[in-house]
Amino acid sequence: MTAQEILAKLVSFSVLGGESNLKIINWLKDYIESFGVEIYLVPNKTNTKASLHCRIGPAVDGGVILSGHTDVVPVKEQPWNTNPFELVEKPDGNLYARGSCDMKGFLACCLAVLPKMVKTKLKKPIYFAFTYDEEVGCLGAPSLINHIKKTYSEKPKYAIIGEASMLQPIIGQKSIHIIDITVNGSQGHSSRIKQEVSAVHEAARIVMWAEEKMNSLINSGSIDSRFEPPHSSLHTGIINGGIAPNIIANKAFLSLDIRCLPQDDANQMYQDLKNYCKSREKALNPIFSSFRIDVVENHPIVPSLNTNENSDVINLIGKITGNYNWTTVSYASEAGHFANAGFESIICGPGSIAQAHRANEYISKNQLKKGVEMIKNLVKHLKTSI
Structure with a gap:
């Protein structure tokens, strides 16, 4: 043939x-x-x-x-x-x-x-x-x-x-790691935003954490000009949550796509993300004891x-x-x-x-x-x- x-x-x-x-x-x-x-x-x-x-x-x-x-x-x-x-x-x-x-x-x-x-x-x-x-x-x-x-x-x-x-x-080639994150907050009237924990707001903080993490790698000089872009990238491709403008969202979901240069540690990046989410849980559990951020690998790291x-x-x-x-x-x-x-x-x-x-x-x-x-x-x- x-x-x-x-x-x-x-x-x-x-x-x-x-x-x-x-x-x-x-x-x-x-x-x-x-x-x-x-x-x-x-x-x-x-x-x-x-x-x-x-x-x-x-x-x-x-x-x-x-x-x-x-x-x-x-x-x-x-x-x-x-x-x-x-x-x-x-x-x-x-x-x-x-x-x-x-x-x-x-x-x-x-x-x-x-x-x-x-x-x-x-x-x-x-x-x-x-x-x-x-x-x-x-x-x-x-x-x-x-x-x-x-x-x-x-x-x-x-x-x-x-x-x-x-x-x-x-x-x-860069590594790739896709991570699914579910934020579990408390539901309530939007006027009580300081008395509740908005899952949407916390999801937004994770997005900003990823953006800042990427920028910190760039600023630290972790660059490889052989690649385009010449740095590790963290990107939020999916985010959703909430049911109405005047209801504090008790659930939000986002998905991160992390692509690391060979010189950057993909496993450490994942651990840093989990540590950040744990720190947010610790900070907000006094307001809502059931607040939780579930971090799950969509698939293992492709090296x-x-x-x-x-x-x-x-x-x-x-x-x-x-x-x-x-x-x-x-x-x-x-x-x-x-x-x-x-x-x-x-x-x-x-x-x-x-x-x-x-x-x-x-x-x-x-x-x-x-x-x-x-x-x-x-x-x-x-x-x-x-």
Whole structure:
């Protein structure tokens, strides 16, 4: 099958982040096994989802992991011009479908080159590592990585995460942490604002705390000009509460999106937030003893990526893409998890991130072709030396 034919099949599986991915993972399993490759599935606790990994080539140190995810973001209320779960080729040379760019295009490239991988006498192995629930917090990656480390006696050296980058190497990403906060105040007449505890007012203070925290990091000099913006960011994307202007709100909800530079401590940021909320509880419990602020992780911290500029993986990517000019991004991916597990990690894949998460998402046929060429070049490189 060609990469385009495989991509057409992959996008037909409308697996959203958080949903069961067993249909697509079983199709991937059957396809890969048809070439005589042994597959390992890593299910979640309820056996409703699974990640997949396998090795092609010899059981020796120094191999390369090719990593991608099987889930996509929703299409609801987006103005699609075509069926988002059917690959549509248009005269402009683009292939339209949800996930065509993010990131089933990369999976299709890997699978299209699989027959060549199997037939080639590789000196170093190639691994596939395909996950679930990347789009809702990279939830499947940690267990998959742990399973890889336990399964193989040898140690892979590199991890290439094929997120859409127009095949430009990406060596740095910010961490991401989404935190849901529920403020429980007391209800009463608006004239009694000093005798009650307004959940809306306290939610607003948390928003201002986040703004001031971000500014304090900037003012302290925690800057990395490789990123845009060049500092850690704290952003309130959702806030709501109250039922009427003249009623003190007893309930408010807000959601914080925190993206940290590699040099800033995301865990400490989370602890600082919890400490601030506890201090507000202590200050206002004398007014309303049941005042409470519940701070809950929407998902665990997705770690940052900070691959060294002199890392061997940059040279490897340069050899198989012809592009040695690296960059950084402010979005998160599974690359940080692989890096923390000890693999030299880099983001590099076909398609443009500008097409991700939007209506009429597409990958160009040219980018898909170049993605296949990158994987073929990797096979050729591992056949000779690494």
